Each structure stands twice: as C-alpha cells, then as structure tokens.
Amino acid sequence: MLNFKINSDEIDKIGSFSKEEKNFRLKNLDYFNDIGFPNKKNEDWKFSDLKAIVSENFSKLDIQFSKSKKQKVDFIKDFEHNYIVIVNGELTISDFKYEEKSNIILKSFSNDNYSNKKESNPLINLNHALSNKGFFLEVKENYKFKKILVIYYLFTEDLDENILNSKNKIKIGKNSELHLLDYLVNDSKKNFFNNVHEDIILENSAVLKNIYLQNNKSSGYFHKYSRNKLFTGSNYSYFIFPAGLKFNKLDLEFDLEGERSECNLQSASFLDNNEHQEIKTRVNHFVPNCKSHQKVKNVLNAESKGVYQGKIFVKDVAQKTDAYQLSKAILLSERSEFDSKPELEIYADDVRCSHGSTSGNLDKDSIYYLMTRGLSQKESTKLLVNGFLNEIADSIKSNSIRNFIKNKLETQLLNEYKKH
Template identity: 30%
Template sequence: MNAPVENSLSEAGLSAAGAAGFLHRYEGLRARLPGIGLPWLAALRDRAAEAFRAQGFPTRRVEAWKYTDLAPLTQTGFGEPLTPVESALPLPRHAAPKRVVFVDGRFSAELSDADVPVRSLARHLPELEGRLGALARTDDLPLVALNTALFEDGALIELGPDEDGGVVELLSVTRADRPVTAHPRHLVRLAEGARLVLIERSWGHGESRYLHSPVFEVEVAAGAHITHARIQQEASAGLHLSTVFARVAEGGTYDSFLLHVGAKLSRSEAHVALVGPKAAAHLNGAQLLGDGQHGDCTTFLDHAAPDCPSRQTVKTVLAGRSRGVFQGKIHVHQVAQRTDGYQMNQALLLSDQAEIDSKPQLEIYADDVKCSHGATVGELDENQLFYLRARGIPAAVARSMLIEAFLQEAIEGVTEESARAALSEAVAGWWERNAA
C-alpha cells in the first residue's frame, strides 16, 4: 500500500535535508579526496555530486524503495572518520587463508595479510581511467552517486588470464564509537578463465549509528568464475546500504550469496548483466532479522544474451517486530532466447509482529524461455517442534535446529567449501542469541 501523500511529502523534505548535509560534506572534502589531481576523476566526482543533488535520497514514493524508509539516515548528523586507522581493534577471526582489511573505508596494510591479490584502490587511481565507474550508474541510483562522490579507498582486484586468486576475505570494519560514514569503492576484474573466491564481511564495532555504503564493480570475462559470499554483520545500530554491479561475459559465472545478520537497517542491491552466451548468475541469499531490524534484498538480473541460466533463492527468517523485503526482477531481452531463469523467495515468521514484503518480477521479451518465480510465507512446524522436544531437546535449541535446516538448502548451493563454512558459522546460534 502506498504511503499517504502527506507522509510522502514529509519524506521528500527529510530526503532533501539529508542530501544537503552530505553535499555540504562533499564541498568541504573535495580538495582532500584521493585523486583530486586527476581531471577525469574530479569530473566523475562532480557529475556524481550533481546527480545526487538532483535526486536526493530515495523515498517511498520511488517504486524500488516503496518498502524501505531511509528516514534514520536522513535524520542523523554524520561526520567523517578523521582518526587514523588503528591496529588495536577486536577483529573477528579469519574466515579464509588470506585477508585484507578496510577500516572506516580505508585500506589497512598493518591489519591485512601479505601476499594477497588485493591492492588499495586509492593508490592506483591514475591507472583506472575508463574503468572506474564503467559499470556503476549514478543518474538514477542516488546512493551510488553519493559513493562515487565521497569514496576514499577500496579494494582493487585484477586477475590475469587463467589466474587463480584462491580464497580471499575482504573485511570492512566500521568503528561505531561515533556517527560516521564509510563509502568504499571496490573494483574487481577477472580476465578470461580466471577464478576467485571472495568472502566479503561487513562488521561493525561500537554502539553508535553509522553508515557503511560500499559499491562493487565486478567484471567477469569469458570463462571466468567468481564466488562472492557477502556476510553483513554490522553493529546493532549500524546502517548498511550496498550496491553491486556485475557484468558477465560468455561462459563466465557470477556466483553470489548474501547473508544479512546485523545492522538496524540494511539494503543490499545487485545489478547483474549476462552479456555473453552461456553466462550464468546465482544470486542466492538469506536474511535473519531480529526485533527492530529491517532487511532489504533487491536484485535486478538482466539477460542480454542467449542460452544463459540464472538461479535465485532468498530465504528470510523474522523474529520480534522486524521487517524483511525481497524485490527481484528478471529482465529477458528479445535476443536472449533459451533463457533459463528461476527465482524463489521463502519467509519464515517467528512472530505475529513480523512482516515480509515480497515482490518477484519477470519481464520477458523473448519467445523461447523457461522462467519461473514464486514466494511462500510460513511458520515453524509445531509437529516438528514437538518431535524434537519429546526427545529432550530444549525449546530454544529445537527452534534453532529447524531454523538452520530451513536455511541449509540455500547455503548448500554454495559449492566452495570456505565460503559455505563462513556462511554456516554466521548463521549458527542466531536464534539462541535473539531469543535471550
């Protein structure tokens, strides 16, 4: 149901006020941002700032944001993370043999492992003209425009033909001891036949409200394969608004799994284009939302070439007064004959105060396709709970077992062992923590 006009107008006012604050910050920081001496980058930032000025923060009057309200963002006075990167941070343990760390959006060589195929984007900006920003849209995506204007650093991953980058964990830490923002920009380019397993973990430390708003640009060349496991474990008051752009060439694969566990408000948006024959995309995920949390998984899958398969299963578990959103759109161009697309959203409600908004969509212009979508909403099976309780299993443990079993189908679709283990670890014990 659309918001009343008067509420929409007040949202528009909040959006404009919040946007003005960020634009003021951009003007103040403009001369200090990395790459200011590069004319092409300065022009890119200025165009993005103007695009953000024209759009403001999206409100619920925008169809794609109908179910997610950014008022907590526009009502907070954010500052910039002025203090230097510190090594004395209680970082979570490694989820991969190699790890690279960003703190408040900036690369930390001291906290990162050596011999990792990841470089600091800020240190290599002169090499990136024509590549940085090639996939990311700013004219109709204001959060991407804001990131483009304000980013300070990010990960640069470039693999050569047939190169195997192994398993790499990209850990983004935001120190939530004050209201700050981090806008890292990550650029991943896989040449023909290259392979990479990227475990991206977003993690917050502290109690204050903060904003972590990363943007990824992922280029997958012919025959290349990337597994991108995304684990959002922000602090309880954090705001996480991320966007991924992926372009997949002939025979390439973008295999992604998104897990929302933390943050007060989170939205992960993915724009994936299959541009070569037999390119493939998997956009699976899960959201585990406790009392007071809002999680939004939004995807746009563009089939622009023939013989391309895509799979998407997103499962959402909601406890207390939480709200989950799933929006998934598959667009099949006329040239994309023999497309095979599947999309499913399943929700498990653990409370009568929880809410799920599900909006799967198909837009098909080709004749020879096999596409389907669906959504289901349910509760825990009382018979299964009784069966476990009758065998002496405590109620909280029994519920946790059933919740993890509900999620297991989606997680088992991650074929890379390290990524699957990291996801399973983040899910384990979630109900016991939220039932306390």
C-alpha cells in the same frame, strides 16, 4: 534532519582532484542534492523509506573522518587463507602468501570513468561524488587462486554519525578463478552510514565464488550497490549471510553479457529487533543460453522487516534463458513484516522463467511432531529455523569454509534464542 544536503566545499576537503574528476563529483553531488535520500515514492525504495529512517536516527552525517588508528585484526584461524584488510572502507594491509603475486594486482581505488549519469538510485550519485576510499583487485588471465581470499571489512569503534563512501572493483581475467569471503566485523556501537559501490567483472570463462558474511549485529546502516558483468562462459555464485543490521540494503545487478554465463545467488538471514533488510536484485539476460538462479530465505523475529525485490529481465534475443527466483520467509512474530516483489520482464518466447514467493509461519504439524518427540516448543522452533536456513550454507562446497560459516550462523542464532 529532514533535508540532508551536502555543500560542494566538502569535495575539496576530501582531496585534490583533476578538473575532470572534480566536475564529475560536483555534477553527481548536484544529482544527489536534487533528491536527497530516497523515500518510498521512489519505486525501488517502496518498501524501505530511507529518508524517514535516516531522519529518525541521525542528527547529522559527517563526511570527514580522521584517519583511523591502527586496528587489531582477529584473523580467522579455521582455514588457511590470503587476506586483504579494509578499515572503514580504506585499504590497509594485504597478504597473498599462498599465491603467485605476479598474477595479482591490488591497489587503492582511483576513478577512471567519469560518466555523468543521473542514476535512479541517488545513493550511487552520492557515492560517485564523495567516495575517496576503496580498492581495485585484478586477477590476471589463466590463474586460479590456490586458497580462498578473505577480505576483512573492519569498522572501528570511533565511528559516530559518519557516512563512509567507498568504491571497490574486482576483475577476474580469462579462465581465472577466485574464491572470496567478504567478512564484515563491526566494532562501533554508534550509528553510522556505509555506502559502497562495487564493480565486478568476470571475463570469459572466469569463475568467482563470493561469500558475504557479517560477523555480528551492529548499529550500522549499510547500503551496497553492486554491478556485476558476466562474459562468455563465466560463472558467479554469491552467498549472502547478513547478521542483521539497523538498515541493510543490497542492490545487486547482474548483466549476463556473454553466452553460457551463469549466476547463482543465495541468501539466508535471521532478522530480529527492529532490523530492516532489503535485498534487491536485477538479473539482465542480454544474450541466449544463460542461466540465473536466486534463492532468498528470511526468518523474521520481533519487529524486524525483510524485503526482497527481484527482477528478471530477458531481452528479445536471449532465447533459451533459464531463470529462476525463489523467496521464502518465515514470520515468527506478530509484529514482523515481509514484503516481496518478484518481477519478471520477458521479451523472448523460448525461455523458462519462473518465480515463487511464500511467506508464513512455521508448519504447526512439524512443531507438533517434534514436541511429541520430547522437544520443547522453543527447541522445536530453533531446530526448524536452523534447518530452514542451513540449506543455503549446505550448498557451499568447501568443508572448512562451510563449517566456519555454519558455526558463525549457529552462534548468531544462539544469541537470539538466549534473549527470547
């Protein structure tokens, strides 16, 4: 399936739209059809040739998907939480039993912005053209969530060579605070493509803590584009724990638009088999006195490939910027690969910007030390890898949530070691 082109009829099949919206969708479809899935000639996809990946693994991509049957949800029992359940991208049930409901708006997503722009990432255009699911969540001003909100993203068993396009938007009002856990559970054993577009807005002094956790490995091909706007004094921390998918690209953009805003991104992943994962970030410092901090850790086994592309952009007026980027990778197998491109683009002089990137094997001395203490080589490796990755989970403040995440990661790792 080398040329994946979408007929404009498909848009009518998704639903009936206003003339304006239909034009918007058609235009975006044209943009996508011009290019198709991006290949490595596109600078942003240099290390992830999606065109090749898709044509190798898919014989077709169905846009239509019959409404999913009722799905049984395995709710997390480790801690009390509010929840939203999304099945195959579609908002189904929700419960905010610990909150004042008047301060929360939750509805299915509807387009309100019809800007026609040819994006450098054609998957965004594809999403604009076809997305028909998703949710909009707003936390009104001066409201702090009492309990964490878990968003269950469920993918059903009957997905087979489908492409899902969904759009989500989250808005946190002034002085409000939300703790969020994106919890992805995948039941499908077959290949499917999930293309998500996410908009997050943090108004003045808003706080968002977001944890992205994939429960299990799967044969999903995921792409998520996330645009995050941070206004004065807001604070966003984002933890990413992917379980390893056939293909997983997170394209994250942070616009620091208000002074003293802060963003903090941390990620820990263990990749195995022929999994391919890319984390691409772009942090735009548009105003003075902002902070950004990124730490991306990868452990690569078997024939997996990890990619980190990070860019820090500092505008000329953004003095006193403090930006930091760190990428660390451990390669456990001769056939694994790690590519990184930590980029700085800086136009202001009174700034502190730095990045570091390392890749290599586990320290031989450390393994030797553990083995002299009676551990086998395998156990030593496991211990060191756990230590390496746990650093990220350790910085989660809430005890119950941290333990939950650590348990999940532990089981994932255990499964890995059983196999090898």
